[in-house]
Amino acid sequence: MKFNIITLGCKVNTYESEFMLECLTSSGYLYDEKNPDIIIINTCSVTNNADSKSLKTVRRAKREHPNSIIVVCGCSSENNQAKYRELGIDILLGNRKKSAIVDIITDYLKTHDKYVYFANSRNLDFEDMTVSKFNTHTRAFIKIEDGCNNFCSYCIIPYTRGTTRSKNFNQVLKEAQELVKNGHQEIVLTGIHTGAYNYDGHDLSDVLHEMAKIPDLKRIRISSIEITELNAKFMQELKNNPKICNHLHIPLQSGSDNILKKMNRKYDTNYFTNKVKELRSIRPDISLTTDAIVGHPYETDADFATYLKYCEDLNFSKIHVFPYSKRDGTLASTMPQVPEDIKKERTQKLLELSDKLEEQYYQKFLNQTVEVLTEEEKDGYIIGHTSNYLKVYLKGDYKLNIFYKCLLTKYDNKVLYGEVLTCSPTKISL
Numbered sequence: 496m497k498f499n500i501i502t503l504g505c506k507v508n509t510y511e512s513e514f515m516l517e518c519l520t521s522s523g524y525l526y527d528e529k530n531p532d533i534i535i536i537n538t539c540s541v542t543n544n545a546d547s548k549s550l551k552t553v554r555r556a557k558r559e560h561p562n563s564i565i566v567v568c569g570c571s572s573e574n575n576q577a578k579y580r581e582l583g584i585d586i587l588l589g590n591r592k593k594s595a596i597v598d599i600i601t602d603y604l605k606t607h608d609k610y611v612y613f614a615n616s617r618n619l620d621f622e623d624m625t626v627s628k629f630n631t632h633t634r635a636f637i638k639i640e641d642g643c644n645n646f647c648s649y650c651i652i653p654y655t656r657g658t659t660r661s662k663n664f665n666q667v668l669k670e671a672q673e674l675v676k677n678g679h680q681e682i683v684l685t686g687i688h689t690g691a692y693n694y695d696g697h698d699l700s701d702v703l704h705e706m707a708k709i710p711d712l713k714r715i716r717i718s719s720i721e722i723t724e725l726n727a728k729f730m731q732e733l734k735n736n737p738k739i740c741n742h743l744h745i746p747l748q749s750g751s752d753n754i755l756k757k758m759n760r761k762y763d764t765n766y767f768t769n770k771v772k773e774l775r776s777i778r779p780d781i782s783l784t785t786d787a788i789v790g791h792p793y794e795t796d797a798d799f800a801t802y803l804k805y806c807e808d809l810n811f812s813k814i815h816v817f818p819y820s821k822r823d824g825t826l827a828s829t830m831p832q833v834p835e836d837i838k839k840e841r842t843q844k845l846l847e848l849s850d851k852l853e854e855q856y857y858q859k860f861l862n863q864t865v866e867v868l869t870e871e872e873k874d875g876y877i878i879g880h881t882s883n884y885l886k887v888y889l890k891g892d893y894k895l896n897i898f899y900k901c902l903l904t905k906y907d908n909k910v911l912y913g914e915v916l917t918c919s920p921t922k923i924s925l
Contacts, residue, residue, distance in 0.1 A: 496604075497527035501556070503549055504539025506685040506718045508569060510638040512537045513631075514624040515596045522597045533564045533600060537593075538571035540655055542820035546571050553582060564603065568593055570655040576613055589613040590656055594622050617642075619657040625670050628677040633870040633879075633896045634716070635679035639667050639702060640686030647748070648759045648826040649791060649819060656687050664697040671706050678896060681714035681740075681868055682706070689717060690724030699724070700732040707738045713898065714868070714882060716740040722747075722770050723761050734777045741778055741883040745771075746786040750805030751798040754791050757830070764805055771809060782812040782856065782883040789845055790819040790838030792830030799841050807848055812856035812883075814849035818842045850909075857906050860885060864902055867913060869895050887913045 498519055502512040515535060520526060524533070534556045538549035549571035557565055566586040572579045573589035580587065586603055591614040603610055621641060629635045642657040643650075671682055684702065686692065692699045699720075706715055715738050722745050733739055749755050752763045774781055787806065789799070806814060818838045821828050860881075867887045869879035872895070876888040879899070887901060888910055901913035 496532040497525045497530060498533040498535065499526070499528045499531035500535045500537065501552060502537045503552065504537070504541060504545060504570065505687075506636055506683060507638055507641070507687060508537045508539060509632075510626065510636040510685060511593050511624065513626050513629055513636070515593060516630070517626055517628070518597050519600075531560065531563055533566060534560060535566040535568070535596070538567060538569035540570035540574040540651060542817065543822070544820065546575060550575070550578065553579070553584070557582065564600070566596070566600070570652065573613065573655040574651055580611065583609070584611075585609055587611045591619070591622060594624050614657070617653070617657045619660065621660040621662055623662065623666065625666070625673075627670075627673045629674075629679065633679070633868060634681040634683055634714075635674040636683045636685050636718075637667060637670055637674070638662065638686055639684050639699075640689055640692045643688040644691070645688065645761070646759060646826075648757060648830075649788060649822065651822040651825055652687060654824060659688055659691045659693075661686075661692045661694040664694045664701070667702055668705055668709075671712065672709055675709050675712045680712065680896065680898070681716060682712060683716040683718050685718035688721070690720040698728070700728045703732050703736055703739055707736050712738065714738060714740050717743060719744045719746065721745070721761075722767050725770050725774070730773060730777060733774075741780065741881075742782040742784070743774070744784045744786075747806070747809075747811075748786060748788050749791060749794070749798075750787075750802035750809075751794070754794050754798050754802070757793050757827070758788075758791060759826070768809065780859070780883065782885075783809075784813040784815065784884070785811050786815045786817065787845060788817050788819050789841045790833040792819070792827050792832055794819075794833055794841075799844075803844060803848060806845065807852070810855075811849070811852055813853045814845060816842055816845045816849060853909065854906070857885060857909075857911055860903050860911070861906060862903065864900055864916065865913070867899050867901050869893055869897050869899065871895070885911055887911045889913050889915055891915060 500512045500516055502508050536553055539545040553567055564585045567579055567584045568588035586599055592612050639662045642659045643653045644659045646653050690699055748758055748760055865881045867879040867881055869877050871878050876890055877893040878888055880886055899915045900917045901915050903911055903913050905912040
């Protein structure tokens, strides 16, 4: 039988979808996006828009493929169980039992009885999954952690993903070795709260340290890390481990101490600033990107003005801006809400600042030589990223999954163009 997987949301979902794809193909199922007999939709619930998109995707799949078996899983189905039950999904899961997808589908094909499973508990163990090769990505992901214990006032994810739990330390290293053996030169460590990794006394710094010993692994990237997790041990590892990418994504969420308290974040702006200074003392050219929520309840014009100036002073290389999304069941949903037109206006101002900061950061690297790992071909260009996550466009007949030394020659409309100088063609293309 033929199947398709549609993935919405974060890198954790990407990893879990890749795991399901590998399980199904190894069991004899064929991947086919156009004419699938089975459609798996891995949903997202991080915002109202994400929920809406997930529901629309499921409805469209049912409409366009009326004879296909529809499988729905992920955070949106976990968070909106009643809505998805009403759609009459063939196989409906939350965030558990993705590891059993082959058995669940096999049983369904025998009985055609609709299957529904939700754990309805936060106290869960780590659902182990292992991926040996990413067929659709040059870089590979390893999900090393799941769940979150922070309960930020605006966030629904702790309720949909459960408590913090971590993957077996030795299994992480074994999976990394297998991915590198199969041609991946960059691995991204990911989780719902990646920096909270802790297994049998081993933390994230230990993972980074041991993974760096894999000979053919060139880069280790961290999907996201909280500022409070940049402890002395991590900073020392960052200083001594050249395989850690020169890019960290550290969510700020607000540049106003007043709003950070309302958000139940675990730091203030002074703490955040001092940690950023320490990072830049270790790696002066590091790219620091962030997430920023605009229009959180109680955010005044004065709060936002402070926020905007703080982001400019901190000089991020890019800001991912999200207008506050009210999530029923969270503490922030009971607070006084900021009007939508004000949220929209503030969002635009922060986006404009992000564009300005991004251009400033990119311009710093013009006429410099960088190493680019090529990842995709688009519109006649080969596109890849540097260690510090500069997106570089190369013109020429170049291969994917190869490191090229490039001279950055031009920046135009958020795009850096490079001229290849040399390459390291010893690696196998995926």
